[in-house]
Amino acid sequence: MAALWHSTFFLVMVLLAISRPSLASQAGNDDLQMGTEHRTNKGTVNGTENLITTLPIVTWNWQEIKFPYLVALWILVSWLCKLVFQLNPSLTSVIPESGLLICIGWVLGGIIYWADKVQTFKLQPFIFFFYLLPQIVLDAGYSMPNKLFFSNFGSILVYAVIGTCWNAATLGLALWGCCLGGAIGDIDIGLLQLLLFGSLIAAVDPVAVIAVFEEVHVNEVLYILVFGESLLNDGVTVVLFNVFNAFVSLGGAQINAVEIIKGIISFFVVALGGSLVGVIFALLISLLTRCTKNIQIIEPGFIFILGYLSYLTAEMLSLSAILSCTFCGVCCQKYINANMDKRSVSTLRYVMKVFANGSETIIFVFLGITAIDPSIWVWNTAFILLTLLFIFVFRFIGVFFLTWILNQYRLVPLEFIDQLMMGYGGLRGAVAYGLVVLLDENKYKEKNLMISTTLLVVYFTVMLQGITMKPLVTWLKVKRAAVTERTLAEIIQNRTFDHILVAIEDISGQIGHNYMRDKWNNFEERWLYWLLMTPSARKSCDHIFNIFHKLNLKDAMSYVKEGERRGSLAFVRNETKADVDFNKKFSGNFSAMMPYIMAENMGSDHVPVSSILWDSVHSVCLDMHEKDLKMRESEDFNAHHLLEQHLYRGKKQHRHRYSREYLEVNKDKNEVQEIFQRTMRSRLESFKSAKMGVNPPKKISYHLKKDQPQKMPNGKSTDNRKSHAYGKEDLEFSEGDSASGCEAAGGSFPMRAHRGAGIVNPAFNAEMDPMPAMQQILPWLAEAEVDSSAVVPSQRAQLTLPCTPSNLHRLAPLHLTTHSFLLADSPATQDTSEPPPPPVV
Amino acid sequence: GENGTLSREDFQRIPELAINPLGDRIINAFFPEGEDQVNFRGFMRTLAHFRPIEDNEKNKDPTASEPLNSRSNKLLFAFKLYDLDRDNKISRDELLQVLRMMVGVNISDEQLGSIADRTIQEADQNGDNSISFNEFIKVGNLYFVYLET
Numbered sequence: 001m002a003a004l005w006h007s008t009f010f011l012v013m014v015l016l017a018i019s020r021p022s023l024a025s026q027a028g029n030d031d032l033q034m035g036t037e038h039r040t041n042k043g044t045v046n047g048t049e050n051l052i053t054t055l056p057i058v059t060w061n062w063q064e065i066k067f068p069y070l071v072a073l074w075i076l077v078s079w080l081c082k083l084v085f086q087l088n089p090s091l092t093s094v095i096p097e098s099g100l101l102i103c104i105g106w107v108l109g110g111i112i113y114w115a116d117k118v119q120t121f122k123l124q125p126f127i128f129f130f131y132l133l134p135q136i137v138l139d140a141g142y143s144m145p146n147k148l149f150f151s152n153f154g155s156i157l158v159y160a161v162i163g164t165c166w167n168a169a170t171l172g173l174a175l176w177g178c179c180l181g182g183a184i185g186d187i188d189i190g191l192l193q194l195l196l197f198g199s200l201i202a203a204v205d206p207v208a209v210i211a212v213f214e215e216v217h218v219n220e221v222l223y224i225l226v227f228g229e230s231l232l233n234d235g236v237t238v239v240l241f242n243v244f245n246a247f248v249s250l251g252g253a254q255i256n257a258v259e260i261i262k263g264i265i266s267f268f269v270v271a272l273g274g275s276l277v278g279v280i281f282a283l284l285i286s287l288l289t290r291c292t293k294n295i296q297i298i299e300p301g302f303i304f305i306l307g308y309l310s311y312l313t314a315e316m317l318s319l320s321a322i323l324s325c326t327f328c329g330v331c332c333q334k335y336i337n338a339n340m341d342k343r344s345v346s347t348l349r350y351v352m353k354v355f356a357n358g359s360e361t362i363i364f365v366f367l368g369i370t371a372i373d374p375s376i377w378v379w380n381t382a383f384i385l386l387t388l389l390f391i392f393v394f395r396f397i398g399v400f401f402l403t404w405i406l407n408q409y410r411l412v413p414l415e416f417i418d419q420l421m422m423g424y425g426g427l428r429g430a431v432a433y434g435l436v437v438l439l440d441e442n443k444y445k446e447k448n449l450m451i452s453t454t455l456l457v458v459y460f461t462v463m464l465q466g467i468t469m470k471p472l473v474t475w476l477k478v479k480r481a482a483v484t485e486r487t488l489a490e491i492i493q494n495r496t497f498d499h500i501l502v503a504i505e506d507i508s509g510q511i512g513h514n515y516m517r518d519k520w521n522n523f524e525e526r527w528l529y530w531l532l533m534t535p536s537a538r539k540s541c542d543h544i545f546n547i548f549h550k551l552n553l554k555d556a557m558s559y560v561k562e563g564e565r566r567g568s569l570a571f572v573r574n575e576t577k578a579d580v581d582f583n584k585k586f587s588g589n590f591s592a593m594m595p596y597i598m599a600e601n602m603g604s605d606h607v608p609v610s611s612i613l614w615d616s617v618h619s620v621c622l623d624m625h626e627k628d629l630k631m632r633e634s635e636d637f638n639a640h641h642l643l644e645q646h647l648y649r650g651k652k653q654h655r656h657r658y659s660r661e662y663l664e665v666n667k668d669k670n671e672v673q674e675i676f677q678r679t680m681r682s683r684l685e686s687f688k689s690a691k692m693g694v695n696p697p698k699k700i701s702y703h704l705k706k707d708q709p710q711k712m713p714n715g716k717s718t719d720n721r722k723s724h725a726y727g728k729e730d731l732e733f734s735e736g737d738s739a740s741g742c743e744a745a746g747g748s749f750p751m752r753a754h755r756g757a758g759i760v761n762p763a764f765n766a767e768m769d770p771m772p773a774m775q776q777i778l779p780w781l782a783e784a785e786v787d788s789s790a791v792v793p794s795q796r797a798q799l800t801l802p803c804t805p806s807n808l809h810r811l812a813p814l815h816l817t818t819h820s821f822l823l824a825d826s827p828a829t830q831d832t833s834e835p836p837p838p839p840v841v
Numbered sequence: 842g843e844n845g846t847l848s849r850e851d852f853q854r855i856p857e858l859a860i861n862p863l864g865d866r867i868i869n870a871f872f873p874e875g876e877d878q879v880n881f882r883g884f885m886r887t888l889a890h891f892r893p894i895e896d897n898e899k900n901k902d903p904t905a906s907e908p909l910n911s912r913s914n915k916l917l918f919a920f921k922l923y924d925l926d927r928d929n930k931i932s933r934d935e936l937l938q939v940l941r942m943m944v945g946v947n948i949s950d951e952q953l954g955s956i957a958d959r960t961i962q963e964a965d966q967n968g969d970n971s972i973s974f975n976e977f978i979k980v981g982n983l984y985f986v987y988l989e990t
Binding site: 680 | 859939
């Protein structure tokens, strides 16, 4: 606490020091603000300088450097405020940082006012909108979780557009109604002005939302909905503000349908235009980073400048600047992260966070300071209270109504608790204040009333709602952000669902969500990657490789750390004898278990040691049973990584992993092959088992498992070894081996199945029945890159074999394809007689 | 196909299904128990699982129309893909089979077995070493969080 007082004292001194010279220059300056520069005094100083009689060793140059000095000093003071209350951590856990900053702003404002008798420092709208806000928005866009954002995009748009319009309209109308009813008293305000006021108060503020929600850690969907809404509603706010401003200027009489229609059109123009500007700048940035391989030092700078330019360009064209900046960040993040060097990416991320956080701090401090200015305060209790009441009520009504509509269409409906939090999380902030100060006093007689009310609303939402947000979240048991890694079951589940969905979409031929995503991924990887990413970045786009690489790096780092801890890296040489204790907290308990875990993991499957290291950052409990938990967790993570590497990607991911590297193409093909083989195999199995009716499937799978390590080429030799009564099958297999179109995969399946199945001869005759089905299969096979020889046998078979639907029905259907596929593979030299000759290699 | 019904080879004609690891199982899901033909009605019933949820639609199961109803039917569909012997539980073997289908050949059986064990351990709550439908729901719900249609 002593430190707290020391720093506060220091701040007070600093501020007094500032205000003293500013008092001195009061005469020359009307309002000394950060954005203005007055050099009127310089002349007088220079004039006096001409009268010096001796060489001054040191001079007091306050006037020349006043402006930059004040700017720098204010930034320093604002950031020091952050330091002040960090000294008392219990305070920050109760009141959100933004609230504390506002309080400090009050204190500072009070000091300055006491020193100057007038508020010399205010939050100027120009400075706010052009120097403080852009970096916050750019940072928000750049660090936006894209997948989450775009998958909830529809909901976000609904809330942002319809919700904001609803809030604005109802607030304006309700206030006007109260005004007419006389509840507010005698103020000179009309419906249009109230609508304008409603539109600028209605918007949820991104700065405030970031500040409060970041500390609360609600679940991601809730967070992205509120946050996305706060960003996207700027489009609506700008339009409404400009429209109503123009209407007020035109006067109520001039408003007719044309104007209203123009207003609606302007919404679309502003919103879409702003987004378009952002996207264009994102393209520019990505293209630029593609070429900046040799000037990596300054690479991050480009992002900032171009991001800022996107903001300014949109502002210049009177489009929505926040939307532009947001989309610029959102669209370019993927490409620049891939293109730039890792260090540039880190630099970019950290510097953006510094700027954004710094701006946020300054904004809140100044929000506090500007309140201490009696000249702007007009206290109208009814107006203020009514505004607050209506804001709350209409927000909740809006949220519930819109959510009810949205839940009809969402896959995961939003629960009531989440809706409550959404309504409660509608924080207003500095943007509203900035807009209200922009109003023209002559047109808006009640500007001060509106300013005061806005300030009070902002304070109320930020402080009160900020303070109560965390307890409310815990009390209502809102779902928090998931901090644990997804369980194995979930990973498997996700993949299963992916596969199912893709398959169903193929069957039904329907264009669904996945289809759209698939199409976008195709487009992206085909055109955008080529255009916007450097060749090396394209190659390293592979998911599996990235994970593998990261895990290897983690391994290496953990090795080195452990080695340093033990004095040297000598232990690395004895991998199996790993007596390594990665878990510093459990040194005694774990050293026994560790070798077991390590040995198991150090197998051939690259499972990283890092997973164990992960454990060491968990809880500190020293119970014995925790040991098992840890071990289980480590095995769990191993299994995770194993699965990550080996789970088949769905088809859609196949396509968008395409690259020009042979390695990757083959890998994809391998996966496809494997799945294909397995499918054929299983189809043939069931064909066989259905025929005999005797053979339990388990036997087949057992044999299959045994055979799995052997790949296709081995088929021939083992085939002969086991062939006794297989007759035609064997012939086909061996020939299938040589002639297979699908990489010799076909020949091996039935062979393996047969070996396990123990087929007897009589079954063969029945096998001929399915041949006619082959002709149906062939067009499909042709697609699967089978060589043209496949086509020939079909016609041959067609001639030779009887085709009876009843036979087809009798058999278990799956194998038909396999069989015909096999036949398709056999070369044309095979004779056309029904019972084929005994096996010939 | 012929006489207004589909048989399995009609489905197998779709090339993408052959390269879908769960393709065969999905095909089987269209056919009711023990039959080899599915008529249009049955086809639509299966596809109907994948429609977005509407409150006043009784998708397949005419129980009380809670909003969760259709979602649980979708999960039931997926559950049935795992549960071959229809005993309403996913045993370790059944899970192993599905895993084997979805995973490449580079994983050995022991590893796959331990993955299956781990999965069951995570999801199993009543300790019967298999995943019942309720436990399955709990896991499956998390996936939907990332979707919106």
